[in-house]
Amino acid sequence: MEHIIECRHLTHYYGKRLIYKDLSFDVPQGRILGLLGKNGTGKTTTINILNGYLKPYKGECRIFGEAIQKIAPEKRRDIGLLLEGHVQYTFMTIAQIEKFYSAFYPRWRKEAYYELMSLLKVAPGQHIARMSCGQRSQVALGLILAQDPELLILDDFSLGLDPGYRRLFVEYLKEYAVTGKKSVFLTSHIIQDMERLIDDCIIMDYGRIAVQMPVKQLMCKIHAFCYNIPEGYHHAAIDGFFPPSRIHNSIEIYSLLPIEEARRRLTDAAIPFTNLRITQPDNLEDAFIGITGKY
Amino acid sequence: MEKAILYKEWIKTRIYYLLALTVSCGMVAYCIMKMRYVIEIKGVEHLWLVMLERDAVFVDRLTYLPVVIGILFAIVQFVPEMQQKRMKLMLHLPYPHFLNIAIMLLYGIGCLLICFAVHLAGIWLYTRNFLPPELYNRILLTALPWYIAGFIAYLLGAWCVLEPTWKRRVAYIAIAVAITSTCFLSTTPEVYNRMAWLLVIYAILCFFLPMLSVQRFIDGKQD
Numbered sequence: 427m428e429h430i431i432e433c434r435h436l437t438h439y440y441g442k443r444l445i446y447k448d449l450s451f452d453v454p455q456g457r458i459l460g461l462l463g464k465n466g467t468g469k470t471t472t473i474n475i476l477n478g479y480l481k482p483y484k485g486e487c488r489i490f491g492e493a494i495q496k497i498a499p500e501k502r503r504d505i506g507l508l509l510e511g512h513v514q515y516t517f518m519t520i521a522q523i524e525k526f527y528s529a530f531y532p533r534w535r536k537e538a539y540y541e542l543m544s545l546l547k548v549a550p551g552q553h554i555a556r557m558s559c560g561q562r563s564q565v566a567l568g569l570i571l572a573q574d575p576e577l578l579i580l581d582d583f584s585l586g587l588d589p590g591y592r593r594l595f596v597e598y599l600k601e602y603a604v605t606g607k608k609s610v611f612l613t614s615h616i617i618q619d620m621e622r623l624i625d626d627c628i629i630m631d632y633g634r635i636a637v638q639m640p641v642k643q644l645m646c647k648i649h650a651f652c653y654n655i656p657e658g659y660h661h662a663a664i665d666g667f668f669p670p671s672r673i674h675n676s677i678e679i680y681s682l683l684p685i686e687e688a689r690r691r692l693t694d695a696a697i698p699f700t701n702l703r704i705t706q707p708d709n710l711e712d713a714f715i716g717i718t719g720k721y
Numbered sequence: 722m723e724k725a726i727l728y729k730e731w732i733k734t735r736i737y738y739l740l741a742l743t744v745s746c747g748m749v750a751y752c753i754m755k756m757r758y759v760i761e762i763k764g765v766e767h768l769w770l771v772m773l774e775r776d777a778v779f780v781d782r783l784t785y786l787p788v789v790i791g792i793l794f795a796i797v798q799f800v801p802e803m804q805q806k807r808m809k810l811m812l813h814l815p816y817p818h819f820l821n822i823a824i825m826l827l828y829g830i831g832c833l834l835i836c837f838a839v840h841l842a843g844i845w846l847y848t849r850n851f852l853p854p855e856l857y858n859r860i861l862l863t864a865l866p867w868y869i870a871g872f873i874a875y876l877l878g879a880w881c882v883l884e885p886t887w888k889r890r891v892a893y894i895a896i897a898v899a900i901t902s903t904c905f906l907s908t909t910p911e912v913y914n915r916m917a918w919l920l921v922i923y924a925i926l927c928f929f930l931p932m933l934s935v936q937r938f939i940d941g942k943q944d
Contacts, residue, residue, distance in 0.1 A: 477813060478812070478939065479809055479938070479941060480941030481940055499816050499817050499818075501815075503815040505813070507809075507813045509805075509806070509810070513805045513806070513809075513810065514810070515729065515733075515807070517733050517801055518729070522732055525725075526728060527725075529722050530722055
């Protein structure tokens with residue numbers, strides 16, 4: 427399968443602070459990949475590197491086979507970008523911004539933009555600056571849909587949106603990506619939105635990738651192991667498990683290992699556990715919390 | 722695409738530009754009326770005499786006007802690009818980055834050129850009715866470095882505004898003030914006649930400084 431995005435061994439620092447080390451991933455054609463992570467794990471940094479706004483300390487990103495720092499301007503016609511906070515030219519009106527962008531994109535689909543605008547029930551002369559965050563998100567999405575790119579890069583698309591607008595955004599985006607076999611790379615804080623949308627996920631922890639696999643595979647493989655330990659017992663990390671979360675004497679620890687293998691490792695670790703319960707998380711958000719911890 | 726870039730710049734700056742044009746033309750008209758007042762009260766001979774003996778040019782109030790117009794134009798044009806890192810939108814367009822910024826700067830220079838040309842044309846059209854060429858040229862040549870300073874201030878203003886870090890921005894502002902002040906070293910009329918070309922070279926060199934700020938933005942420099 428052809429890879430639209432290829433990132434290899436990305437390492438980045440802000441000053442002396444390591445953001446991540448040796449991050450490698452691909453986005454195959456026609457797949458939707460979500461980059462999930464807590465605040466400060468480097469999601470926006472990755473988006474900035476992907477768009478060529480930031481030179482990584484080490485490593486390389488290629489989009490459509492071209493190194494991102496040297497990508498030809500015409501190639502950017504096939505990349506749709508949504509900035510964090512749905513940033514757009516707010517000094518323009520709905521009609522002006524459509525007229526501005528249409529000059530840059532030969533496959534411009536004016537009707538796709540105005541179809542989405544008709545849902546907002548605002549006049550074409552409405553200034554974007556005077557619109558709500560939700561309405562602005564639809565303007566930004568409408569512009570991307572009109573651009574008709576092969577690859578969409580969306581940075582925290584759900585930021586500031588109420589559930590209605592989030593759902594509208596996700597449904598339009600999913601429909602567009604699936605029917606047009608478009609590739610999407612996106613980040614979001616709201617994991618429940620991602621679950622409806624993404625095929626593959628990368629879950630970032632501070633400085634590293636915690637998990638990288640298709641969502642369906644993740645949800646099949648991940649298990650939560652809950653048990654009690656004696657008071658005052660120091661629970662060390664166990665190989666093959668994510669860091670445990672502890673409330674008093676109760677431990678909750680997640681693993682992608684097969685159940686029997688995981689059970690064997692718990693026993694080998696000589697943890698004096700009692701009342702072991704093994705469950706599967708109900709949704710991606712629970713799996714995410716299990717993998718990255720509750721702060 | 723070039724037309725679209727100009728369209729965006731016009732939408733962004735039109736209110737300020739028309740306001741600046743109106744107010745500044747009002748100030749030019751005020752200077753002209755001041756000359757008219759002297760002529761009405763004391764006669765045109767007195768005006769000639771004052772210009773020759775006391776080095777008066779009657780447009781002193783315009784000294785810093787082009788600089789103020791230039792700086793404000795840079796702020797109005799480029800601050801929206803830097804708010805919320807909106808510059809990323811410009812850099813994402815399928816159009817060469819530096820050509821894009823060059824068109825934005827040329828737009829600004831074009832607007833200032835029209836505004837400043839209207840000022841100078843107004844002064845020339847009015848003063849040629851009652852002053853000999855030597856005297857109205859004296860007024861225009863005295864004002865010329867002020868107007869070149871307006872272009873320099875605009876370009877240096879763009880350089881400062883587009884700089885992505887505050888530390889450097891403050892340093893750039895200090896450098897910009899120093900460079901711009903070289904256009905105001907003396908109040909003597911026509912003192913820059915022999916070195917106006919040097920100021921023009923300054924202005925041409927300043928054109929490339931905002932590109933450096935954009936490159937720093939692309940390199941990911943931030944506070």
